[in-house]
Amino acid sequence: MVRVLLFGRLRDVAGWRERLVDPTPATLFALKNRLAAEDLALGEALAAAGVQAAVDRALVRGDIALAAGAEVAFLSPMSGG
Amino acid sequence: MVRLQSEAFDPGALLSGFCQGREETGAVVSFTGIARGGAGAVTRLELEAYPGFTDAEIERIADAARTRFSLHDVLIVHRIGEIAPGEAIVFVATAAAHRREAFEAADHLMDYLKSRAPFWKREHGPDGARWIEPTEQDRSDAARWD
Numbered sequence: 001m002v003r004v005l006l007f008g009r010l011r012d013v014a015g016w017r018e019r020l021v022d023p024t025p026a027t028l029f030a031l032k033n034r035l036a037a038e039d040l041a042l043g044e045a046l047a048a049a050g051v052q053a054a055v056d057r058a059l060v061r062g063d064i065a066l067a068a069g070a071e072v073a074f075l076s077p078m079s080g081g
Numbered sequence: 082m083v084r085l086q087s088e089a090f091d092p093g094a095l096l097s098g099f100c101q102g103r104e105e106t107g108a109v110v111s112f113t114g115i116a117r118g119g120a121g122a123v124t125r126l127e128l129e130a131y132p133g134f135t136d137a138e139i140e141r142i143a144d145a146a147r148t149r150f151s152l153h154d155v156l157i158v159h160r161i162g163e164i165a166p167g168e169a170i171v172f173v174a175t176a177a178a179h180r181r182e183a184f185e186a187a188d189h190l191m192d193y194l195k196s197r198a199p200f201w202k203r204e205h206g207p208d209g210a211r212w213i214e215p216t217e218q219d220r221s222d223a224a225r226w227d
Binding site: 008 | 199
């Protein structure tokens with residue numbers, strides 16, 4: 001099981017902010033594919049330019065293996081100040 | 082020090098506190114960002130952070146700036162949650178031996194906060210809500226320091 005968090009406009013697209021995905025997908029890309037299979041619009045939004053992923057609160061580039069209990073956050077383009 | 086808070090803050094009080102007790106610091110520069118009303122188009126701003134991630138990322142950049150610009154100290158206070166037009170949203174202060182480092186460090190930190198710090202900002206107004214993403218200008222401002 002992994003915990004998935006969405007930030008920014010991704011949350012509006014999906015209609016949720018946080019959910020558990022079980023069983024644990026083998027990799028980050030497998031998780032993305034699974035979310036996209038359930039929700040096409042979310043899949044497209046996750047593939048958009050500028051969307052980043054963090055696993056256990058560290059930014060990740062490319063694919064990475066997921067451990068059970070991981071926290072995966074998808075981050076839409078950021079803007080502060 | 083990096084602080085994320087939902088409460089309003091007084092930039093003048095933060096600056097006074099930051100200046101106190103410094104005998105070797107020749108320069109303090111501060112920047113205050115204020116939420117704009119857009120001539121009635123924006124009634125409130127909503128700013129979201131990722132607790133445990135946003136603060137750690139900003140700490141990392143503040144530490145790097147401390148080294149890069151030989152800073153004596155740095156303070157970053159950023160609002161999260163709901164912010165009304167006219168309220169301060171971000172405060173950055175830098176302390177260094179000389180003014181150039183203090184100015185450059187404050188400029189650098191603000192460019193980073195505008196386009197790369199993990200915040201998500203949404204404007205609410207009479208026409209509904211919209212997410213604000215960094216402009217090309219914001220991105221090229223931040224790239225000046227790469």
